[in-house]
Amino acid sequence: MNEKNSKDRNNLIKDKSFLPDKAISTRGLEKIYNVKGDRDIHALRAFDLDVPRGVIFGLLGPNGAGKSTFINILAGLVIKTGGKASVWGIDIDQNPRAARSAIGVVPQELNLDAFFTPRELLELQAGLYGVPPIERHTDDILKRVGLISVANTFSRELSGGMRRRLLVAKALVHNPPVLVLDEPTAGVDVELRQSLWEFIVELKNNGTTIILTTHYIEEAEKLCDIVAIINDGQLIASEPTKELVARLDNKELRISISEKIEYIPFSLKEHNAFLTNKNELIFRYQTSKTEIGSVLKAISEAGLTVNDISTKEPDLEQVFLDITRKLK
Ligand SMILES: Nc1ncnc2c1ncn2[C@@H]1O[C@H](COP(=O)(O)OP(=O)(O)OP(=O)(O)O)[C@@H](O)[C@H]1O
Ligand SMILES: [Mg+2]
Structure with a gap:
């Protein structure tokens, strides 16, 4: 990536005094998917959401509610139809590259290049984000997600749980202040789920704002400071977990x-x-x-x-x- 992008990223990460109140903020966000030969799908409607800095924020909702759409708009992977969104105080329309460098996304699908090793994949990802070699901490991240022993194994040979951890590692290479995990523990065994939870809490304690979607309500109740409920593209509730339960x-x-x-x-x-x-x-x-x-x-x-x-x-x-x- 070019020098300007690298500067945007450096300014963001290195300027520790830049601490917005809201890690994420959206107003009137709209998404309509135009499906050829079929009716359009209105996936997000007038979606206003604030995620305060420093929390673990859970997005709950039935299948097709719009959770991944929301996340993918923030990550620059889906183009919104209308409304405004900012990541770490940066408007995604005005400064898309800086907004993208403030967020790391662990996608719902396990999409990894089969013929790369974890070490190679992290190096590649760091290159894509313009992280200079001297600032990379590839092995450090691999250790944190428990993959250092398979650092040189083709990713197609990794177990499902290991692949998921590798996706988390990939999302961390540019040291983003906001980390989004789309169904981080889907299809993951109990032990790995526990270790992912611990890792998520550790990241939060180190100052990362975490947003996760999940179908495991127990997971949201245990981990999340605030929970938002989405249904049919609309925000139904967004409250501290305890208050929501006390309702x-x-x-x-x-x-x-x-x-x-x-x-x-x-x-x-x-x-x-x-x-x-x-x-x-x-x-x-x-x-x-x-x-x-x-x-x-x-x-x-x-x-x-x-x-x-x-x-x-x-x-x-x-x-x-x-x-x-x-x-x-
Ligand atoms: N690329 C796309 N093209 C057309 N429609 C889409 C596309 N992606 C999502 N949709 C539709 O938008 C709606 C919201 O989908 P989305 O994936 O955001 O839901 P979700 O809450 O993440 O669901 P799940 O819990 O199943 O992951 C659904 O009706 C879905 O079919
Ligand atoms: Mg989804």
Whole structure:
């Protein structure tokens, strides 16, 4: 790449005093895909989103919601139809190259050149981003993602998990302040998922802003400071994860009883009770309206004996289902 691009990148990375409040900001973002011989697809509609600097930000939404489209617009891989977007405070229309150098993207698809080794691929990528050889830290990155032992192996010989880590490594070569991971742990085993999570948190602790899309709601709940929910190209919610979960004012109470029963006693029906098996009852109730005491009293009045009690707090999965169900 040319000298100007290299300067843009250097100015960005080296000027540590340049710390925008928003790592990403979009206003009125629109994307319409024109499909030949078929109807157009409106993939993003009036999309306004802010991602504060320094957080792990989760994008959730069903298949086809527009998550990858959004990410690919930021990365300069998809051309938006309308609206404005900035990365690290840099407008993607006014200064596309500088905006691109502020972001690293780990794509959803595992697209790697089969006949290159991890070391070669990282060197190649660094060259594409105009990182001078003296500033490259290829082996350092390979160590961080646990690929140094296969640095000289053809990527076609790597396992799926290793390829995914290699994609993460590729996105890091130009040391971007914003890292976007599109479904980083899809099809990845439990152990690797844990190690990717640790790595993501480590990056955040070192000051990188992380945006990830995921279908694993548990992943979003565990990792993300803020979660946005997208449905059909529209932003439905964008809130701190804890606040989003607290929105659901319902709890679940599980009670196992000594007696075996076939039907729920009539007096318990009004308490919203379900029978899971002959000696376990589930009550769903709103914490703001129902006291557990009144449920227990009703159980004893129905002549049943409580063996064990457990409660379940609402989680992000319930919030997600609740929000997306309401839209249908
Ligand atoms: N290159 C393209 N050409 C035409 N339509 C496209 C293209 N890419 C995406 N779309 C359409 O745009 C919509 C949004 O797709 P997108 O890939 O952004 O969704 P997503 O939220 O990432 O879904 P997933 O969870 O399945 O990855 C979908 O209807 C999809 O079919
Ligand atoms: Mg996608």
